[in-house]
Amino acid sequence: MVKVFIYPSNSLILSDLVDRFGHEPLAMMQEIGKKIRTAGLDSPPINITPEDPKLGLKYAAVEVPSGVRGRMSLLGPLLEEAEAGIIVREPDIAFGCMGCARTNELINFLVRAKKVPLLELDYPNTEDEAKIFVHKIREFLDGLSGAQSGKGDE
Amino acid sequence: MAKENLVKIAQLSCGSEYSGIQKEIETAAAMVDAEIIFPEITIDDVKAVEESFGLQVASPDLKLMMARAQALVDGKTNADAVLIATCFRCAEAALVRNEMRRYIHENSKFPVISYSFTERTTAATLLTRLEALTTTARRRSLLAREHQEGLTAGIDSGSTTTKAVIMQDDKVIGTGWVPTVKVMESATEALNNAMKEAGITRDEIQALGVTGYGRFLIGDEFKADLIQEEITVNSKGAVYLAGHQKGQATVIDIGGMDNKAISVQDGIPGMFTMGGICAGASGRFLEMTSKRLGVDITELGALAVKGMQEHVEMNSYCIVFGIQSLVNSLAKGSVPEDVAAAACYSVVEQVFEQQLQEVEVKEPLIMVGGSSLIEGIPKAMHDLLNIEVTVPPYAQYIGAVGAALLASGFINK
Structure with missing residues (x-):
């Protein structure tokens, strides 16, 4: 099982596909879930505190807007864990909405810079494209299993 | 502060949750008896807004913000005032913030405040701004006052100086200006100086208004009729004195x-x-x-x-x-x-x-x-x-004059 960073990071469909094909999705929902389930004076529903953007300083400098750094405090640790990645380009809002374009630019770059196995594909607009979309993702994820078992064999 | 009728502030924002300051916004709103609401919209509204509004942006949260602004202007949301807030140092958000502010101002009657925040923004930072916003929404009749009547006093407890005026029938008849050292003592001294110049005693004052940083403290001590932030008071005082x-x-x-x-x-x-x-x-x-x-x-x-x-x-x-x-x-x-x-x-x-x-x-x-x-x-x-x-004349006493003017609305109440 490989840890796969997904973009959009809150896409339930993408997260589900990774899970169904035998890998562990690294998604925003699990990080938000941890925030909500962790007992604290402010949570829920105020589950991000002013301390979080400071944690994001590890990934983006202080001149970067606080909203980007707050998001990076959640996404950065996921990126560090990532062993593979799937980036869906130009996704529909309903597929998974990443609110801040600057954060999106940064996380897409950081996934690419990590040099892990990466699948980048366009969001499908027709049913046929959707079938090809799922097929490509499955092929990529199956390949990850092979690579991993190959590693084990060595 | 006495409990006042609830003001609904529509929040149009990007990044406030991820900056960790949403709680600060809501805390400040609660302090001025206001409630933060988010205009309801559909996903189709968000998808259509770039074309209908004409501003294309990359961040979906900014599209959401624009769609919410449109819902407000179109009367689809029941709100009294608008807070527009985006991350400090975000150029794309600054463009949207400015254009939304202008759009709402030109197409509706909502009072609007815009603010760019960092993770260090606190409820205290926002308090005066939201106090002014809710006052404008809540007290239009008070703000409509154009004449000072009776014998009233105003004190402006500022960070550097404390100013006081005594007014009677649209005229300033006494002033006091002292450096702010201890808030209460400085306010007392400024008021005493103003009363001395006006030749009156404290019990002759029919209504008192206070403003400035020290307004809550001196307002409680002096049992002021009006405790009001500087934005409202200074606006009123400025147009009044400038005629x-x-x-x-x-x-x-x-x-x-x-x-x-x-x-x-x-x-x-x-x-x-x-x-x-x-x-x-x-x-x-x-x-x-x-x-x-x-x-x-x-x-x-x-x-x-x-x-x-x-x-x-x-x-x-x-x-x-x-x-x-x-x-x-x-x-x-x-x-x-x-x-x-x-x-x-x-x-x-x-x-x-x-x-x-x-x-x-x-x-x-x-x-x-x-x-x-x-x-x-x-x-x-x-x-x-x-x-x-x-x-205008008495420009240095603007807060005190505005407070004395507005306080005259409380005579006999």
Whole structure:
């Protein structure tokens, strides 16, 4: 099982596909879930505190807007864990909405810079494209299993 | 504060949750008996907004913000006021914030405030702004007052000085101005001075209004009829003293600790900003300049109007390094007049760059507060904006006059 960073990071469909094909999705929902389930004076529903953007300083400098750094405090640790990645380009809002374009630019770059196995594909607009979309993702994820078992064999 | 009727503030924002300050916004709203609401929209509204509004942006949260603004203007949401907030240093968000503010202002009656935040923004930072916003939404009848009646007093407990006035039948009959040392003692002294000049005693005052940083403390102690933030009070006081109570106006107050730029319609604040991040853009910078030049602050303005700011190289807006630039210029042989002019221009330029972009500058431009009496300040503002700048009589007592004026609405209540 490989840890796969997904973009959009809150896409339930993408997260589900990774899970169904035998890998562990690294998604925003699990990080938000941890925030909500962790007992604290402010949570829920105020589950991000002013301390979080400071944690994001590890990934983006202080001149970067606080909203980007707050998001990076959640996404950065996921990126560090990532062993593979799937980036869906130009996704529909309903597929998974990443609110801040600057954060999106940064996380897409950081996934690419990590040099892990990466699948980048366009969001499908027709049913046929959707079938090809799922097929490509499955092929990529199956390949990850092979690579991993190959590693084990060595 | 007494419980008042609930004001619904529609929040249009991007990044407030991820900056960790949503709780601060809601806390500040609760302190002024307001509730934050988010206009309901559909996903189709979000998808359509770029085309219908005509502004294309990359961030979906900004599209969401624009769709919510449209829902407000279209009357699909029940709200009383609007808060527009985005992350500080985000250029895309700043464009949307400004255009949304303008769009709502031009197409609806909602009072609007816009703010750019960091993770360090606290409820205390937001309190005065939201207090002004809710007052505008809640107290339109009070703000409609154009005449001062009876015998009333106003106290402005500012960060640097405390001002008091006594007013009777639309005339200022007594004033008091003391440095703020201990808030209560300074307020008492200023009020006593004003009463002495007016020749009255405390029990003759029919209503009292208070404003400024110390308003809650002195309001409780003096049992004031009106405890009100400076934005509302200064707007009202400025148009009243300038004799321009109807129509549009812009009010600028460069204070000891923060600056206010307010776009006013019929004496009621529409859009406003409060700057308080940099001391280099405050009255404190002017105080330090006058000390360095060895003149009293009241003499700085007369010096400045005789000088040419272009003769002095200002390398920084900072209160420390800016003063250093002035000192270096003096060492190179600059005359005090030029240095005084450069200091005034530096402060005004910062207000122009950082605050006047956030409000619509409509003539007349009324400058108030103690700094407006430093002649170099209104002159620099006139030079920069190329519009007439009005400094009304009693401009330094603006908060106290506004408070005394509004307090007369409480006589016999």
